[in-house]
Amino acid sequence: MKALLERLRAKKRRNDRQKPKKSKSGECSLREPDVDSNEAGPSARHHGASHKGERMNRWNEDNMRQAILEFNRHKNKTDGTGLPVRQIARAWCVPYSTFRKRIMKQAAEQTHSHSSGRPTVLGKAAEEELAAHIRSLSSVGFPCSRKDVRNLAFQYAKQAGLPGFSRRKNTAGYYWFRGFLARHK
Numbered sequence: 001m002k003a004l005l006e007r008l009r010a011k012k013r014r015n016d017r018q019k020p021k022k023s024k025s026g027e028c029s030l031r032e033p034d035v036d037s038n039e040a041g042p043s044a045r046h047h048g049a050s051h052k053g054e055r056m057n058r059w060n061e062d063n064m065r066q067a068i069l070e071f072n073r074h075k076n077k078t079d080g081t082g083l084p085v086r087q088i089a090r091a092w093c094v095p096y097s098t099f100r101k102r103i104m105k106q107a108a109e110q111t112h113s114h115s116s117g118r119p120t121v122l123g124k125a126a127e128e129e130l131a132a133h134i135r136s137l138s139s140v141g142f143p144c145s146r147k148d149v150r151n152l153a154f155q156y157a158k159q160a161g162l163p164g165f166s167r168r169k170n171t172a173g174y175y176w177f178r179g180f181l182a183r184h185k
Contacts, residue, residue: 059094064102067092071103120183121157121164121176130156131184150177 067088074083085103089096120127130153134144144152153172154165165172 057095059092063092064094064099067094067099068103068106071099120179121162121172122153122160126156126160126162127180127183131180146177147171149180150174153177153180 070083070092071085071088074088085100086096089099092099122130134149134152137144150172151170153176154170157163157165157172165176
């Protein structure tokens, strides 16, 4: 009987140790671990542990915005005092994976406008200029065929010194053309 009571107490200590506690002001803080516990550290997770009975997704967008702002303040520090992503997510009570995806998306948007796939051979401005030129040719009675568009793109890239199109075929690729049409409907 004593062994059963001891196991139940140990289980209760494990459950109470690291549950996030929400204060009335909306701030999140972690409970301190029990001092008399002989378990591994406060971040120890037991195999098969579940979140049964806990409310999930208790974070809000304002906390996420604040966490992203804090990450941006700390990311450019070269003296080694920058905070890890996981630590910032815990401090603001936001899910680590969601926080990480949002800061990666933010970094990708700074480099180019779409975050998935390869960057295009011609830049966004060059493709817009090419599309405008093709539309102007079409409006004055000289519509461009598929082959004409591919040749125009190759010539533009060659004059700009941009690698990426086949020099052997002297034309832009078929899949580039399909992507170009999808980007400029």
